[in-house]
Amino acid sequence: KNEVEQSPQNLTAQEGEFITINCSYSVGISALHWLQQHPGGGIVSLFMLSSGKKKHGRLIATINIQEKHSSLHITASHPRDSAVYICAVERGDTDKLIFGTGTRLQVFP
Amino acid sequence: KAGVTQTPRYLIKTRGQQVTLSCSPISGHRSVSWYQQTPGQGLQFLFEYFSETQRNKGNFPGRFSGRQFSNSRSEMNVSTLELGDSALYLCASSFHPTGGNTEAFFGQGTRLTVV
Numbered sequence: 001k002n003e004v005e006q007s008p009q010n011l012t013a014q015e016g017e018f019i020t021i022n023c024s025y026s027v028g029i030s031a032l033h034w035l036q037q038h039p040g041g042g043i044v045s046l047f048m049l050s051s052g053k054k055k056h057g058r059l060i061a062t063i064n065i066q067e068k069h070s071s072l073h074i075t076a077s078h079p080r081d082s083a084v085y086i087c088a089v090e091r092g093d094t095d096k097l098i099f100g101t102g103t104r105l106q107v108f109p
Numbered sequence: 110k111a112g113v114t115q116t117p118r119y120l121i122k123t124r125g126q127q128v129t130l131s132c133s134p135i136s137g138h139r140s141v142s143w144y145q146q147t148p149g150q151g152l153q154f155l156f157e158y159f160s161e162t163q164r165n166k167g168n169f170p171g172r173f174s175g176r177q178f179s180n181s182r183s184e185m186n187v188s189t190l191e192l193g194d195s196a197l198y199l200c201a202s203s204f205h206p207t208g209g210n211t212e213a214f215f216g217q218g219t220r221l222t223v224v
Binding site: 030031033035040041042043044045048050086088090092094095096097098099100101102 | 154197201206207211216217
């Protein structure tokens, strides 16, 4: 079983829809990252969380340390949000980053 | 401020050869981490360097090695290339080491194809 699980694996939405991507992990962590990867490979760091909630524009990330769960929300989705979203956790014991398998999001106009 | 720069962007090598990839971190960042991304395994941690010292290492064979220079630039080397080494190799830099509540900034990656 993967130490970091993401759901769904694939997601399609119409422009304007509210989107939620989930991440569950089974190890103790010091922080959790949400990353965005566009075709071509480059990765952009969206959020780094160790507790609570963060907001940046139309993106919101939350984390529940007790439940070992994080969510990434996109409000008023837009076709330019189409990308792969990856959850990664920093293991508290080794400081190594472990990645989820990613969620491929496609937003249609 | 320039971002993380990886060179080259694309590379084609034959089995048995060796390859060196380069990563220049954001100015002032002393931590550089390397990752391998393949369709089958996803993103996997290779190693992390901080202030010229390897701080952490993933589960990869000894053919994969790296180093960091005094200007924080890092190189990774893969010897005796195998077809399965074909992947996107990404590096990320941060001010503090991983675990230090520090945001990581990724480069565009080097796409290595082994034929």
